[in-house]
Amino acid sequence: EAEVAQSPRYKITEKSQAVAFWCDPISGHATLYWYRQILGQGPELLVQFQDESVVDDSQLPKDRFSAERLKGVDSTLKIQPAELGDSAMYLCASSVGQGRARYNEQFFGPGTRLTVL
């Protein structure tokens, strides 16, 4: 069964350092999402790509976060510099549908657990 792959699964870093997460969506899925889930809260959508284009990054803290999906396949989310409040689970998801239905068809990866010391 096809899955969304994420790496690393766990990352510990010190504040002010740079950190990067990688996501490989299910083959053929045009839409890719990055979420941040702080402990005890629901996932928060940071950025959404349609192929290589950003369609929504309204909740991405652009002073320190960046995301790219250069060839419209895999994607990287970067934080520079990391802050203590960035400690969270970072989830990647992908979907193939169009319109509202694409949210029904999101497949999530296992996530990257980030701890900032």
Place this chain on the structure above:
Amino acid sequence: DQQVKQNSPSLSVQEGRISILNCDYTNSMFDYFLWYKKYPAEGPTFLISISSIKDKNEDGRFTVFLNKSAKHLSLHIVPSQPGDSAVYFCAALNTGNQFYFGTGTSLTVIP
């Protein structure tokens, strides 16, 4: 500013009984709602959705009810099974295509 809220962090139900999970939202511009289920160490999986033009949607043991005037939706699971034990998130999409998850409710179904 939490636009989608699940006020009950946890719920326990006996096997075979009904589980009712609740969700409230603040923004009247939300017009599409979804429920996801999440097991430990896994990402969320889609369960059921409802458009604001409907007030009920049913899929097997799962039914979602939407009360637009109260800005409230609920998920009913009947009958509840031990395998339903998970964290349930509601989510909402507004007319500007902005997407928000709730805070989650941990359901435990007791055999």
